[in-house]
Amino acid sequence: MSSRKPFRLTIVHPCVGRPRGMKQYIRTWQMECLPAAMIAALTPPDVEKKFYDDRLEPIPFDEPTDLVAISVETYTAKRAYQIASEYRQRGVPVVMGGFHATLCPEEVGQYADTLVVGEAEGLFEQVIDDYRHGCPKSFYQSKERPQLRVTPDRSIFQGKRYLPIRLVEFARGCRFRCDFCAIQSFFSATHSHRPVDRVLEEIARVRRPGQMIFFIDDNLTSGLDEAKELMEALIPLKIRWVSQSAINVCHDEDTLDLMRRSGCQGVLIGFESLHADSLKQMNKSFNLMAGGPAKALANMSRHKLSVYGTFIFGYDHDTPQSISETVDFAIEHGLFIAAFNHITPFPGTPLYERMKTEGRLLYDAWWLDDRYRYNMIPFQPRNMSPDELAKLCLDARRRFYSWSSIARRAMAPVNRRTLYLLRNHLIINAMHHWDVEGRSGLPLGDESWTGKLIPARQRQ
Numbered sequence: 001m002s003s004r005k006p007f008r009l010t011i012v013h014p015c016v017g018r019p020r021g022m023k024q025y026i027r028t029w030q031m032e033c034l035p036a037a038m039i040a041a042l043t044p045p046d047v048e049k050k051f052y053d054d055r056l057e058p059i060p061f062d063e064p065t066d067l068v069a070i071s072v073e074t075y076t077a078k079r080a081y082q083i084a085s086e087y088r089q090r091g092v093p094v095v096m097g098g099f100h101a102t103l104c105p106e107e108v109g110q111y112a113d114t115l116v117v118g119e120a121e122g123l124f125e126q127v128i129d130d131y132r133h134g135c136p137k138s139f140y141q142s143k144e145r146p147q148l149r150v151t152p153d154r155s156i157f158q159g160k161r162y163l164p165i166r167l168v169e170f171a172r173g174c175r176f177r178c179d180f181c182a183i184q185s186f187f188s189a190t191h192s193h194r195p196v197d198r199v200l201e202e203i204a205r206v207r208r209p210g211q212m213i214f215f216i217d218d219n220l221t222s223g224l225d226e227a228k229e230l231m232e233a234l235i236p237l238k239i240r241w242v243s244q245s246a247i248n249v250c251h252d253e254d255t256l257d258l259m260r261r262s263g264c265q266g267v268l269i270g271f272e273s274l275h276a277d278s279l280k281q282m283n284k285s286f287n288l289m290a291g292g293p294a295k296a297l298a299n300m301s302r303h304k305l306s307v308y309g310t311f312i313f314g315y316d317h318d319t320p321q322s323i324s325e326t327v328d329f330a331i332e333h334g335l336f337i338a339a340f341n342h343i344t345p346f347p348g349t350p351l352y353e354r355m356k357t358e359g360r361l362l363y364d365a366w367w368l369d370d371r372y373r374y375n376m377i378p379f380q381p382r383n384m385s386p387d388e389l390a391k392l393c394l395d396a397r398r399r400f401y402s403w404s405s406i407a408r409r410a411m412a413p414v415n416r417r418t419l420y421l422l423r424n425h426l427i428i429n430a431m432h433h434w435d436v437e438g439r440s441g442l443p444l445g446d447e448s449w450t451g452k453l454i455p456a457r458q459r460q
């Protein structure tokens, strides 16, 4: 029998940030963490795995481990570097991947002993193998997109109190090229999907009575034929599901019918703006196709599908009046819920490059700057001050989630077509009403952390 000790991997999911004295992390941000479950699934079975979710529990930095894996997003980068520094101080190497690692490799490489650029499938197995054999590299990158055949290992979620919604991935990426979107930058405007039978197997395993399935795809209908194949297969399962899609699906009668019959309750649609100039600037003029947002919403309503609309403000043609008109539109058209956010220049996106070229970024790296807080505007808008834009976004949320707006939207036939939906509408909107300002001012990184950021060892 081999006496070799098993290799130990610790997977950590960083939170966005935490002010001093925060007792409980923002509840609406406590969904299952699929990237961590993917990393766990890619790890050989004889490796001892631990998973800590920084949003839910303290990280036991002193617990012995051989390697730490962190998936980094722009909003969690600062906290990820704090966590990496804690481990590095204890002599434990850290591997980092994820969106931010791919879009900002020079920065992330400063804090990671090993950097994984691109999707983890096909690379992470190699990382583990190399670490086990004492020959890790500092950089791994995939040459092409991998086949998506792995099912997330949810055993790592055991005992953790996530929101009662089941997250499942069907497809990744999107074929559009909206200028603000990190997804199109990460996947180079390509799209790939998992085999339908694997997704069905996974749903059979994870579904719970009364719980919704959330297909977390960036754009579920980016590959329309594959999405329709999935929906056909979902019909006999009689599940309830929600997802995210580009607006073009709202003009496709066959697909809308299929969505409804397969249990779709509603879809997040990125309307972004109602104004042609702004949509043109963001390379999203397709949102005005076939009658535009109003027609799209009428079609959705006719097929009994609710809509979570997202809007972004701060493009060069936006004015206080255009923002106010957008909120009117969202209320009048009975959106189930809506998000009104300022545009965020994520590094690696065309928007970021444009803002940088025009000298309009207010911070070198807003995601690392101690002065920056969640919901602050990190760039100079054209027609207003950053503070004004922040206030207009907040006012939009306040108005949309006022009790009178909630009551009015609850009366929209599409939102009260079943008691289940009406109840959900009222609960979710009430949560938003109480949480309109909840995240504003949240620091990025843990404010009470007193350590020092420790860069990784010199690259090989």
Ligand code: SF4
Residues within 6 Å of the ligand: 173, 174, 175, 176, 177, 178, 181, 182, 183, 184, 218, 219, 246, 270
């Ligand atoms: S449609 Fe959505 S996912 Fe696709 S590039 Fe645009 S914003 Fe990104």
